[in-house]
Amino acid sequence: MHKFSGFFLRFICFPLLSFISSNPGYTQEIAPDKVKTIFGIVPKVAENPSNPVTPEKVNLGRYLFFEPRLSKSSKISCNSCHSLANSGVDGLPTSIGHKWQIGPRNAPTVLNAALEFTQFWDGRAKDVEEQAMGPMLNPKEMASTKELVVQRLKSIPQYVEMFKKAFPGETDPVTFENAAKAIAAFERTLITPSRFDRYMDGDLSALSPEEKEGLKTFIQTGCISCHNGTGIGGGMFQKFGLVHKVSWLQDLGRFEVTKNPADKYVFKVPSLRNVAQTAPYFNNGHTWSLEEAVKTMGYVQLGKNLTDEEVKKIVSFLGSLSAEPPLQVTLPNLPPSTPQTPKPMP
Numbered sequence: 001m002h003k004f005s006g007f008f009l010r011f012i013c014f015p016l017l018s019f020i021s022s023n024p025g026y027t028q029e030i031a032p033d034k035v036k037t038i039f040g041i042v043p044k045v046a047e048n049p050s051n052p053v054t055p056e057k058v059n060l061g062r063y064l065f066f067e068p069r070l071s072k073s074s075k076i077s078c079n080s081c082h083s084l085a086n087s088g089v090d091g092l093p094t095s096i097g098h099k100w101q102i103g104p105r106n107a108p109t110v111l112n113a114a115l116e117f118t119q120f121w122d123g124r125a126k127d128v129e130e131q132a133m134g135p136m137l138n139p140k141e142m143a144s145t146k147e148l149v150v151q152r153l154k155s156i157p158q159y160v161e162m163f164k165k166a167f168p169g170e171t172d173p174v175t176f177e178n179a180a181k182a183i184a185a186f187e188r189t190l191i192t193p194s195r196f197d198r199y200m201d202g203d204l205s206a207l208s209p210e211e212k213e214g215l216k217t218f219i220q221t222g223c224i225s226c227h228n229g230t231g232i233g234g235g236m237f238q239k240f241g242l243v244h245k246v247s248w249l250q251d252l253g254r255f256e257v258t259k260n261p262a263d264k265y266v267f268k269v270p271s272l273r274n275v276a277q278t279a280p281y282f283n284n285g286h287t288w289s290l291e292e293a294v295k296t297m298g299y300v301q302l303g304k305n306l307t308d309e310e311v312k313k314i315v316s317f318l319g320s321l322s323a324e325p326p327l328q329v330t331l332p333n334l335p336p337s338t339p340q341t342p343k344p345m346p
Contacts, residue, residue, distance in 0.1 A: 046114035061186025071142035093285025098143035116234030158335035192323035214317025243303035
């Protein structure tokens with residue numbers, strides 16, 4: 001568990017959870033200020049002091065996010081698996097990469113990813129800056145090399161100028177690391193407030209009566225023990241199958257990174273923002289129905305057989321976590337290659 005999460009749950013979440021759980025007939029609306037102590041205020045930008053978010057860097061990152069020439073084949077971009085037209089996912093159980101290779105894990109949404117305390121299902125990257133490097137070099141994903149990425153970018157004059165503006169003062173700004181920093185800076189702006197955030201800000205009409213009931217059920221059943229903070233998740237690791245195991249889980253999770261037996265089947269808790277738009281669910285995309293996913297989580301993580309009515313209420317609340325207004329990103333007009341740009345490679 002993330003070291004802050006234990007403090008947060010013990011002194012902030014659990015008192016409210018205990019009160020509601022011990023009063024199953026409790027029907028009053030939960031005051032927004034009480035809810036805010038569990039989930040916090042979503043920022044406009046997920047800042048990183050070691051990689052300041054500047055307009056020039058964000059603009060460059062927007063271009064690079066959609067740039068397929070960062071891949072060996074010049075066919076795959078960050079947007080291929082994290083489509084901004086599809087709530088930051090590709091809608092597949094697991095993603096398709098270089099030479100039609102099928103990846104082992106479901107691609108999580110890039111929206112609000114910068115709010116999370118670590119990246120990838122197994123937490124092998126500390127932040128989105130480090131995460132942005134991984135897919136470009138992964139032989140099953142974009143299958144490129146640092147050298148090829150830099151060679152292609154340096155061969156395109158418009159990119160050279162954009163790097164100079166994004167990283168002023170550097171004698172050689174077109175580097176693989178700076179490309180990742182620019183992509184990460186762009187991703188740090190992909191924050192999506194929702195009607196739920198309006199509710200926490202005091203707009204009681206932002207949620208429907210059923211959604212408010214779903215919020216209470218979400219708290220009462222104990223979902224907030226893992227899904228808390230501004231990302232409504234993404235702040236801790238947790239074993240999948242804490243109470244009951246599922247037969248279809250083969251992935252050993254964080255154990256593949258740490259080799260610690262205690263980390264078998266441990267994964268980063270995903271954010272639930274935009275969850276109604278990001279099926280299929282779980283680390284391998286096993287489940288397409290949000291209702292089924294909620295019922296599964298109640299059983300395997302909390303040891304509870306949620307009723308259909310409870311599931312319906314929770315799913316209704318989860319719908320209020322969708323981006324509103326919807327995220328709007330202007331597609332860049334990518335600069336053309338030059339005779340010096342390395343050609344696509346099989």
